[in-house]
Amino acid sequence: MTSFPNVELRLFDESSFTCRTIGAFLTLNVDDAKLVFFRNSEVVKEIVLRTHVSANRLSNRVVAITLKKEKPEKIPVTHLIAFESPRDLLRFLSCIKSCDANIPGTAMDSGLSSFDKRTDSWSAVQYFQFYSYLSQQQNMMQDYVRTSTYQRAILFNASMDFRGKVVLDVGAGSGILSFFAIQAGATKVYAVEASNMAAHCNTLVQANKLAGRIVVISGKIEEITLPEPVDIIISEPMGYMLYNERMLETYVHARKFLAPHLRQPIQSTKASAARKNELNRTNHVSPRPRVNDDEGQPMDGTVSGSSPVVSSPDADSPQSDDELTVDDGDMDMQKGEWRTSSEDGVTKRSNRAIIAPGIMFPTVANLYIVPFSDEALFAEQSSKANFWHQQTFHGMDLTSLRSAAFAEYFNQPIVDTFDIGLCPALPCVHKVDFRTVSETQLASIDIPLHFQISTCSTIHGLAFWFDVGFLGSQREVWLSTAPTEPLTHWYQVRCLLGTPLFVQEGQALNGHVTMRANSRQSYDVQIELIVPGSQTKITNSLDLKNPHFRYNGYPPAPPPGSHVRSPTETYYANLCLQQQLQVQAQPSAGLSVPLAAAAAAASGPLFAMHPATAFVQTSGPTESALPQAPLQSMQMSPHPITPSPLAVMTHTSNPGAGIPQSHPPAQPSAVLLDPSTAAVSGLFCNPTVSVVAEDSVPQSTNGWRPGNLNLILHIV
Structure with missing residues (x-):
């Protein structure tokens, strides 16, 4: 039974087209068969919900209940009910709708729009309140x-x-x-x-x-x-x-x-x-x-x-x-x-x-689904549930709720971003055309899955993202939320499996994703993965209404095992090169990095800036001057680094003398930097050799380590 306070009831007289007030500030109780209006425990009016009952919303607070007589010549009886708030009216119509299913032969006309029919009133209130800010x-x-x-x-x-x-x-x-x-x-x-x-x-x-x-x-x-x-x-x-x-x-x-x-x-x-x-x-x-x-x-x-x-x-x-x-x-x-x-x-x-x-x-949408492997994410969610594995938490045994906690955490879709290297297969695509799809098709979605595994890995779940296309008459434009594209406020979504699944390279992985719309303006998601030719089947159910927002503001790290050379050796090779450059450095008004061993050393390498690519290039042997240190990218600062202006002077070289023509022999070719430069990151790329220079003014506060090293030039 549902109660509604402060209700006003009126009787509509169709012959005279007038309304008579039966009572105000009444309490309305709704059960499966009748509406009872009472004041101070005294029944004022009782309306029995028989066949041929209609409920029509007249405004945000008023609904009309019409009881049609069995004989056509009889005039229908209509009562007008005014509620205290629009929310109470929506609750009342929901109750009436449930009564419609419980009363045989009724033809209830609830007056609800298609949105109200598919949406709980409390969900709609929260939804529209959220977007009103x-x-x-x-x-x-x-x-x-x-x-x-x-x-x-x-x-x-x-x-x-x-x-x-x-x-x-x-x-x-x-x-x-x-x-x-x-x-x-x-x-x-x-x-x-x-x-x-x-x-x-x-x-x-x-x-x-x-x-x-x-x-x-x-x-x-x-x-x-x-x-x-x-x-x-x-x-x-x-x-x-x-x-x-x-x-x-x-x-x-x-x-x-x-x-x-x-x-x-x-x-x-x-x-x-x-x-x-x-x-x-x-x-x-x-x-x-x-x-x-x-x-x-x-x-x-x-x-x-x-x-x-x-x-x-x-x-x-x-x-x-x-x-x-x-x-x-x-x-x-x-x-x-x-x-x-x-x-x-x-x-x-x-x-x-x-x-x-x-x-x-938008005109069309593509939903992409791909398996992923992420031990860290799986362990993170598991450790949350392990809180409930304690037997002596302030003297209380929590272990009886551990299974329920584990299911709850793994029923949450994870909203964050990730490196595409975590995915050992190509994605499946589910296409939607907004010009042709029906509302009924959007309420129940079944997506078959078939993946061909390219790398041996442990599958921890499925990752989802989408692209939408604007198919204009002049040009197509696409908006992508893929992990390979700039991040949007949609991020990506990952749905974990309760049990990881190990797969081999070249193995097939089948399954399907089922999405059933619910009245909370979201979907109940069911995932099933099957290894063909075996009895292995992994399933999980997720509540898309209750996601876990995990994004921390930092770019995702590549998956472990991505380094093909020793990062430690690369790091210390950079330090050695930096020391060599300090010995070779010549005083100048600004910050300079000499790139020739000596002006008179004809056998030494010559470094100059390529005019088209702005990359440092060499002519002559480099083995004797610089060790061939393999380079791997290293996160030297947790903070984002913004490249500073870089002024570069390039000169035409004389291969015979090994000295730039625009300088006397005592002045080798150099890369000149703005003295105010605090840090430069990612300006040059080369997988083999790097040069590290130190700022002459040790004022960098951007987190680079060690000391004030803040510039890496990758020598081509």
Whole structure:
């Protein structure tokens, strides 16, 4: 039984079209068969939930309960219930929905949108509250890979896909994508945002003098209406592992707002191919009259105006996902004009497929899945669970919960980044086309796996990342979250196995990943890996709603065993070379590194800077002057090092004399550095020889060791 305080109950009289208040400040109890209203333990009204009961939401706080009589001539009885908060109303509708399943013969009309039907009310409240904070919007906007890629994708396709078009921004947030669409020449953008961020978005629109061109609509895509069809949909609907938060379903649902000539199903017959060609020739419809929208506050789910209104279909209709509700008519697909629709105002349109590429940005997505080997991560998660293996923790035995703790830690997807060298196989790819996928397909996802192992290793789990493509009419642009690309706020996701699996080189590894959507706006993930020809099968279940954020801000280290030469020998060889250079060094006004043993030594090596590559090059023998020390990269500082300006002088050499022509014999060729240089990292690359120079002013504080060594020149 569920209780709701401070409820007001009224009886609607259909004959006189009036309402009579039965009671205010009542308490409502809901059980499987009836609604009981009482005050101070005294029952005020009891409504039995029989067959032919409908519950329809009238506003954010009011719901109408209608009991239809068995005899058609009888007038239905309707009660209006006003709740204390919108959250209480959503809880009540959820209870009614469960009652619908428990009462035989009922035809409950809950009045819920498709979003509310698939989402727990508490999850929706938390979700929209999270995105209503400016700090969270800032976190996404400062992901410059994400933001810049979206801007370039839109601007690269401005003239054909955006200029003069009507755009729908799904989940607009701060409205940044809407501004990009305006930059690309869009005539009007409808920015739909369900959280309280809609008010901040409208503030930015007003401040940037774009009121009227960007229309902010406060509400859910599943519940709002638009005054006209749109030509293109833009959104950033991806979550961790692509699918988390289930916003992809909202993005796909928004296809109902596309202009009808962009929403025709893709068929394989010759007639349909001819029809598609005809539609493509008439793709650019005649300009439609625009609406003089209110340029003040963001609109609450509806937009008023004189144009026909494309509205959200009835949430309770079984065809709601495939219908386009038009108040005044429908669009003629060949002439671009409005024509009269059916009597009920609903024209059946399939939103499962559209023709022209580029009318949804992003257009497609690839989810990549690959096995990985990471002993450190596995040991880290195991050690957390070992806390519960203590028998005398402050005198208490915790061991009975160790198994539950182990399962909980290994049920958490790991959100971080890693080196691609941890993966001993090529990834499998799961492709999604947002123009054709249905909402039902996004609720249940099955991905078959087949890997060919390239290196003997221990498999600890599966790693996931995704790419999304913007297939514009002029150019394709891709946004990648791969571990080989610059890091984004999506990172990568790794799902551990409870039991590691050892595999041999050349061995096949099969399995599948199953993702089932849940009402918490996430997915329950099931992983299964099978070694063909054996009885080995490893499984694990994970909760994508409860990830572990492990990223520590440092770049991932390469996997152990990546060194092909001794790092210690390389390090001390660098020190020896540095000492030799100190002996050879000549005083100069700035910091200098002499690179010739002696000006008169014709047999010595000559070092100069290559004019095209800026690499140090030699002419003459180098074996007698410098030992051939193999070089391996070494992390000499845990802090990021920013390269300082480097001024390089290059000279034309005289091979016969072994001396640069631009210097007298006493001045050998040199690489001159800015005296203010504190550290230079990664300017030169060579796998064999390196030269280490020491700063003459020991003021470096960037963590280099030993002493103030801060420059490595790799001699080619």
